[in-house]
Amino acid sequence: MNKFDVIAIGELNVDVILNNIDGEPEIGKEKFAKEMILTLGSSTAIFAANIACLGSKTGFIGMIGQDTFGDLIESSLSNKGVDISMLIRSDKYSSGATICLNYHEDRANVTYQGAMDFMTFDDMDKTLFTKTKHIHLSSIFMQSGIKKDLPEVLKYSRENGLTTSLDPQWDPVEKWDFDYEKILPYVNVFLPNETELKLITQSHSLDEAVQKIRPFIDICVVKRGREGSLLLQKNQEPIHLDAFLNNETIDAIGAGDSFNAGFIHAFVKGETAENAQIIGNLTGAINTTAAGGTGAFTSKDAVKEIAMLKFNQELKI
Ligand SMILES: Nc1ncnc2c1ncn2[C@@H]1O[C@H](COP(=O)(O)OP(=O)(O)OP(=O)(O)O)[C@@H](O)[C@H]1O
Ligand SMILES: [Mg+2]
Numbered sequence: 001m002n003k004f005d006v007i008a009i010g011e012l013n014v015d016v017i018l019n020n021i022d023g024e025p026e027i028g029k030e031k032f033a034k035e036m037i038l039t040l041g042s043s044t045a046i047f048a049a050n051i052a053c054l055g056s057k058t059g060f061i062g063m064i065g066q067d068t069f070g071d072l073i074e075s076s077l078s079n080k081g082v083d084i085s086m087l088i089r090s091d092k093y094s095s096g097a098t099i100c101l102n103y104h105e106d107r108a109n110v111t112y113q114g115a116m117d118f119m120t121f122d123d124m125d126k127t128l129f130t131k132t133k134h135i136h137l138s139s140i141f142m143q144s145g146i147k148k149d150l151p152e153v154l155k156y157s158r159e160n161g162l163t164t165s166l167d168p169q170w171d172p173v174e175k176w177d178f179d180y181e182k183i184l185p186y187v188n189v190f191l192p193n194e195t196e197l198k199l200i201t202q203s204h205s206l207d208e209a210v211q212k213i214r215p216f217i218d219i220c221v222v223k224r225g226r227e228g229s230l231l232l233q234k235n236q237e238p239i240h241l242d243a244f245l246n247n248e249t250i251d252a253i254g255a256g257d258s259f260n261a262g263f264i265h266a267f268v269k270g271e272t273a274e275n276a277q278i279i280g281n282l283t284g285a286i287n288t289t290a291a292g293g294t295g296a297f298t299s300k301d302a303v304k305e306i307a308m309l310k311f312n313q314e315l316k317i
Helices: 043-053 068-079 126-130 144-159 180-186 194-200 206-216 255-268 273-287 300-311
Strands: 004-009 013-021 033-040 058-061 063-065 088-090 096-103 106-112 132-138 163-167 219-223 229-233 239-241
Touching (some): 004 043, 013 068, 033 068, 043 058, 043 068, 063 068, 126 132, 126 144, 132 255, 144 163, 180 206, 194 206, 194 219, 206 229, 219 273, 239 273, 255 273, 273 300
Parallel strands (some): 004 058, 004 132, 013 096, 132 163
Antiparallel strands (some): 013 033, 096 106, 219 229, 229 239
16 A cells, blocks of 8 residues: 655755845855745645645655754745655755745746755665555756765655656756656656756757657656646657636746645546646646635635636636
8 A cells, every 4th residue: 555645855944035036145244134935845746735725635745954954944845735755855965945035027036955865765765665556756957865866766756656746846057958858758647847848958949849749758748837838758749738827816826836736646646748738727726815835725615616616717626
C-alpha cells in the first residue's frame, strides 16, 4: 500500500518580501520599507501545498538548514497538509532565502540558494521510492545537485514502477543547459511554459520547439499564461485549450504550479491527459482569484466553489 500519491522533489526557501520602499537600493545608503512579510517561498512548495489541498497524499523531499528559516519552511509545509518527514536538514548549509523588493507591479529579487543547491540523489532514502505512485520534480536550474542526478532519479523511479513529471522552471543564469533528448524519454509528463520550452530547445517559435521535443516526450503540456495550454502526446494531434479567463485577476503568482497541481492530481488518479489538461487550466485560473500561490487553495470544497462561482465549471476531482 502506497503511503503517498505524490512526492515532490524541489527547492525550498523563505521569501522576505519588502513593500513600500522609499526608493531603490543604493550602495552605501540605507532606506526604509514600510512593510515586511516573511513567508514560505519556492514554487515547488506551492505545487505540493495545492495538490495536497486537492486531496493527493503528498510528501516533499528537499534540503534545508538547521536554522530558524528551516523551522518556518517545515511548519508552513506541514500546515498545508504536506508530509515533512522526508525533508533533509543539512548541518553544512543554511536554508535558502529570497529577498524580494516590491515596486508596484515589479519586483527585484535576490536569492541565496543555500542547502537547496546541494541535495543529491545520494542524500535520499531510496525506500521512499517504494512508497509513492508518482514523483514530481521542479525548478531544476535552482538545484545543481538534483539537476546533475536527474537521469538517476528518473531511471530509479521508472525501475520502481513510478510515474514522473518535470517542470523545469526558469533558469536564473539563463544558460538553459538541459539535455532534453536524453532526459525526456524518462519523464511521463513534461510541464514547461512556452518561454522555457523555446529557450531549452533553442527555438524561435512554439511550432519549432514542439517539432523538436515531440520525438522524446510521452505527455507534454506547454503552459501559455492567459493563452491557456497546449497538450502534446506521442503520435497524437496537439490540443490547444483556452484559459478560463476572469476579469478580476488578483495576481498570477504560482499559476503554473497550480496548473501542475491540478494536472498531476488528475493524472495520478488515472484521468486521461485531455481531462487532466482541463483540470490544470481550471486550477491555474483558480490560482489567479486570490493573492499569492496558495491563497485560493484553502480546501477542496472551497476550490470547487470558486470553479463554479467564477468559472461556471464543475471541478471533477
Ligand atoms: N490570468 C490568467 N487567467 C486564467 N488562467 C490563467 C491565467 N494565467 C495563467 N492561467 C492558467 O494557468 C496556466 C499556467 O500559468 P502560466 O502559463 O503563467 O505558467 P508559468 O509560466 O509556469 O507560471 P509560474 O510563474 O507560476 O511558474 C496557464 O496555462 C493557464 O491555463
Ligand atoms: Mg512555471
